[in-house]
Amino acid sequence: MAADILLDINNIEVVYNKTVQVLRGLSLSVGRGKIVTLLGSNGAGKSTTLKAVSNLLALENGAVTAGAIRFDGDDISRLTPHALVRRGLFHVMEGRRIFEDLTVEENLTAATFALSGRGLKPTPFDLVYQYFPRLYERRNGRAGYLSGGEQQMLAIGRALIAQPSLILLDEPSLGLSPVLVEEIFTIIASINRDLGVSMLLVEQNAAVAFAVAHYGYIMETGKIVLDGPTERLVKDDDVREFYLGASGSEGTKSYRDIKHYKRRKRWLS
Amino acid sequence: MSDLLFFIEVTLAGLGSGALLSLTALAFVLIYKATRVINLAVGELLMLGGYLFFAFAAGLGLPAWAAIPLAIAGGGLVGAVVERGLIRPMLGESPIAVFMVTIGLGSILVGLVELVWGTDPRALPAFMGNAPIFIGEAYVSRKIAIAFAVAAVVIAVFLALFRFWRGGVALRATATDQAAAYSCGINVPGVFSLAWVIGCGTAAGAGVLLGSIGGISPSMGVFGLSALVVVIVGGLDSVAGALVGGLVIGLIEAWAGTYLGGEYKLVTTFGLLLVALMIRPYGLFGTTEIERL
Amino acid sequence: MTAPGETGAARLEVEGLSLSFGGLKALRGVSFSAEPGSITALIGPNGAGKTSMFNCISGFYKPQQGSVRFDGRDVTRMHPPERAGLGFARTFQNIALFRGMTVLDNIKLGRHAHMKTGLLQALAYWGSAQREEMELRAEIERRIIDFLEIDHIRNMPVASLSYGLQKRVELARALAMRPRILLLDEPVAGMNREETEDMARFILDVKEEWGTTILMVEHDMGMVMDISDHVVVLNFGEVIASGLPHEVQADPHVTEAYLGSGDPAALMARLKGEAGGKASAERETREDVA
């Protein structure tokens, strides 16, 4: 395995409740220092992929039944989720999942457990407050009362505290205002650039995902159907139509003009 | 004897038994704080603690200073086993389901104790001495005074721990969202085990104290119910609540028992519980649940 | 309960609404109105108070000041269930389907406030109770399930549905409420372009075929600008702009507080173009642009 590959997912299959197969031979890899985006329609299995990597599947009664996942060259299938975090793989879960009952500051404190046994200098909380000044204002309030966007900031802030080498980001733009989306993606890009953190980014907002990612995968019902460097993907006709909302060669089409029939995706045929 | 002195003595006795309630309530709180489980088997673990002490002290003839830590450790061990075997498989199930598991556990423990030691009540070997204690002129039962001191120290230790130790955050984080706690690098199974071991150990210790006062029997677990009232009044996730709640309930029981009659003890506390819940649905110091749409 | 005949789109007016939580002022004297049969979009930064506004309108929060009027009638002090009876229907930002029920039952539940079966009739399930259920079933099948194209999932438990479908079931349930005003809280959040298109079509069809007044919170500017008739912008609990979509879009305050550059291509260019520089620096750049 090439040394510049940080995360390598090879042909994995995932089954929930011993019955529902969700991933069917999915492979992808994340290069060191790169942002890789994973796109796909709802229910394709993107979140499942991330949970398989961070070993959180078991909590939802799911299991990886085939294939291998390597992080930094090691097989991680036997590691507990927290041990994995302490190795530098941090998962920002779908739906924010901040600790509602804890204050903002305690949420950040909780994330310091990721540093246990790594001999790192603790991250100053100020770093987070610098990126997200709003959090500073509300640092002593219960996180459950934050608005959606503020909660998303906190979730990313926790990732910063953990000083990971790879962040799995599950739909960070969900429910954020456009300006915040830009802001957060700017921050994501700068974390990647300045701190050299690699990222696997799952997004529905393809446009911004492509803006920060170096490489992209598109998945459909449990498999990768298309991949390539971002520059190439954004030129693909189907990607343009189904993810970017462009119709043919003209610009973005209006939602008012949507037809009541749909064209089939090429990769489904 | 003056009425005032009598009142003071009753009050002191109430505070003393209240401290025992607080200690038992602490077992509820520790487990709830980390796992969001109301462990209804606390009463039975307390009983088990009494029997373990009995086994070590009367059965093996160990001195009290050895038998007490052993009984507490035994309770902790049971806590670890229970957590591993019964609670962890229930991760992610509804709180009611886990609550019922602990009810089942209580029943199992009672049955096992009956199978091993039979149903006869027994007295524990005395280890606290007999000389009565007088505060000024007021009499305090020695055992109750000792129980009070022990409970005060233990609760103070936990209050300090939760205030100054990062682990307190880990505990509460785990309780709020296990997956998220994992993803922050918190050793969730570790936190679970720790909470159960300490919680059950505390219950076992309380059992030794209680048993040395009133003797032990398989049905002494009902004391857990009174302690449950305490945590509900104090707030399920608050150590301070356990302390204050225990003392308040202890006092009220003592006053009601003395001035109204023993049959009024339970009604008064339960009546008060209902009133308290209507005013503060999450107890005096409990955290309100966030409800947003 | 709705008096017979009171159907069709309603006009909603919010006047001087203020709401605070302890020291936090979530809404400060907000006023706006939603015209009958139109789509009004409520937009604004995160934490601006949009969901809180919805909660005040549907009665879940009690505002400290101001009023909510429904077709001229003051409903500010009314309990949520009564409002549902009047024709307030909504969906939720974080999906609030009843996970223990099937899709069909979830949808049926929406009609609750308009049904009459009492406890005793329910226990006997005889006569009018049975008739009422049958009518409801027929109407749901005819008007909602077919319309939203969810016939294949009607008997599935909602928990097993994908996110997009769950959102659609929420809409279906809201439609079963015989809405005279429909509140949609982020109907397309978490959806890809394709699903967003579907949802946009449904919303437009509801407006056109049912003639319902629609009030919508959404962060997907593409959709908001395309389908809404009127846009209200909240920031820090205050209305900072309102008007036609293109007017609002052009408002510099709105751009600064909420929209940003609004152009992913520009974002991409900027991110890719710059090799160094801190985020804060970039924020300044953007302000310069504005």
Add this chain to the structure above:
Amino acid sequence: ADDIVIGGSIPLTGVFAFAGVGIEAGMQDYIKIVNEAGGIQGRKLRLAYEDTGYKVDASVAVFNKLTSQDEIHLYYGDSTGFAKTINGEIDRRGSMIMAGASFATELNDPKTFPHQFMAGPDYSEMTGILLEYIAKEKPGARIVLVNSDTEFGRDPIAATKARASELGLEVVEEIITPPTAVDVSTEVLKLRRARPDYTIFHGYVLAPLPEFMSQAKQLGLETKFMGTFWSMDSSIWAKVGEAADGFMGVMPYRYYYDEADNAPMMDRIREMRPEYQSTPYMQGFLTAMLFTEAAKRTLEAGKELNGANLKAALNSIENFDTGGIIGVPISIPGNSIPVGRIYRYDASAQQMKPASDWISVQE
């Protein structure tokens, strides 16, 4: 001929197990004695019983199970609740008489409970016996009643108070304890304030009596503690140790170690069982003896074994010699045998020593 079956709902486990185990042994032993002597008119006696855990519904289930397996004319029931619950059924069947572990005052009423009886005094008669004793020892004594807040505990309160005032005794305080009380410090404070000469406990087996007594001792209270039948077993008190010394109470039977001359049955028991047998054992033994006597008298009179005949036969017992189980000849005019004796616990000997002669409160 067919066996004569004694049915039994017996609490071999649960809170009352210590009693049930003794009762079962006592009944089995007496049955053995009868069978070895050829049974009743050649018919062997047999005990068919099951454990109830001292729960009423379980007792009823056992009753129904046993009665649908065997023809039963004699039945042993385990609690007041059961005795009352099954009473209607027994009357309806009219085929049996029943005795049991309950000495509830309420059951001592042949009108309401025509087919039941108890092998000893009822609880009010027990406290009555205690009061007789007190009135003789210390006329005008001050008394405190301590009762548990249960049906069992409250049973004799009214009768005790009435009887005390007849005897010129003063009930200075009534203490009711919750059924599960362990910590009794406030109650002891009340006791100290009342300064009684005698404290009568009823409604407990053991706890919280020892704690009561040791705290009272710590406080230097002079009061004498007394109890009723179910807390009179000396083996329970042996476990309590020194604090138990001086505890007194009423007991309708002789103790296992009572070596009185005119008590052949006691010798027989010691012969059959070399180790100590509890007071419930005596109760079971005597109950079986009275069952046998009733059945024997009925059969000898050539009558059918049914409830009415058996009860009539039982009530015909007069000046009956129990072989020394009870120290005086007994009669059973109604549903109880109102005889008993005061014993005092001697901690050094670990035995109950007689403190009075046999006292009868029969009118």
Add this chain to the structure above:
Amino acid sequence: MQIGTAKHSYQADEALLTTRPQRVWMALFALSLCIAPFVLDNYWLYLACLVAINVASATGLNILTGYTGLVSLGQAAFMAVGAYTVGWMQLNLGTPFLLNLVVGGLVAAAVGILVGIPSLRVKGLYLAIATIAASFILHFIFVNWQSVTNGNSGLTLTPASFFGTPLTEYQQLYFVFVPITALMVLGAANLFRTRVGRAFIAIRDRDISAEVLGISLLRYKLTSFAISSFYAGVSGGMWAYFFRVVTPESFPFVYSIFFLAAIIVGGMGTILGGILGAVFMTLVPELLRFGIDWLTPVLPNAAAMLSPVRTVVFGLLIVGFLIFEPKGLAEIVQRSRRYFHLWPFKK
């Protein structure tokens, strides 16, 4: 308009028993219920009556806890209210027993509403504890309201009479109890075909959004308490006629736990679950009795182990079901139904 799998009518689609095998099985079951009293001995009839009583009460609790999500540990206390009401009416008014049962249910329902009031503010397990409190307070009332309850000694009832015949034998009681219970179960099943039942489930799943969707929490939480305790009251009334003695200790707190355990073992939130759970939890301890009978020759001490073993088994059942089959017996039945598909009624 519809294609493929469309049902002929919504009526058929909404029926309680939708398939032919279901209907046939139900008919067989009903038939065996009718035959049972003629073939069972007194002991089994006794158990059958007890099962009927427990099924009625468990179904009630299932409505409250399984469907509405309000955990109650007061079901036994509500039964006691019904039992006392029935007992008092029987002794003091001599009214017909069916009327007594209904009034017993209504009084219990009224008390249930009162006890349910905290549910408007208090949630989850806090509420469960509030119901414990309520049941202890009720117990206090039973002990101390001498004039009505006769204190600790309780009420001793005369037998119920049906058109002049006193119902004293288990067989007679069976013929009364089983139809009453069947009706109550049917009523519960019907409930969940209508808006009332849906409202309950909605409250269980998420009460605050249910409110915004038009369901009055005040109304429906209290309704659920009322129905549940009505069922308990009627069941308690039957209990009173069955055992004919009602004392404060007749309905101990563990009996409430028993019902909660029953619906968990049976399956929360399914009608079938309430029934199966009550049957199972009533019969298992008795079956253990037979197990001990067989063991006695090998283990002379076995009899003395029955009660602790029962206690352990009771606990193990709860724990085991929750861990291995959280949806309870009802799920096992469903699964085997799927497994056997339409056997033996293959089309």
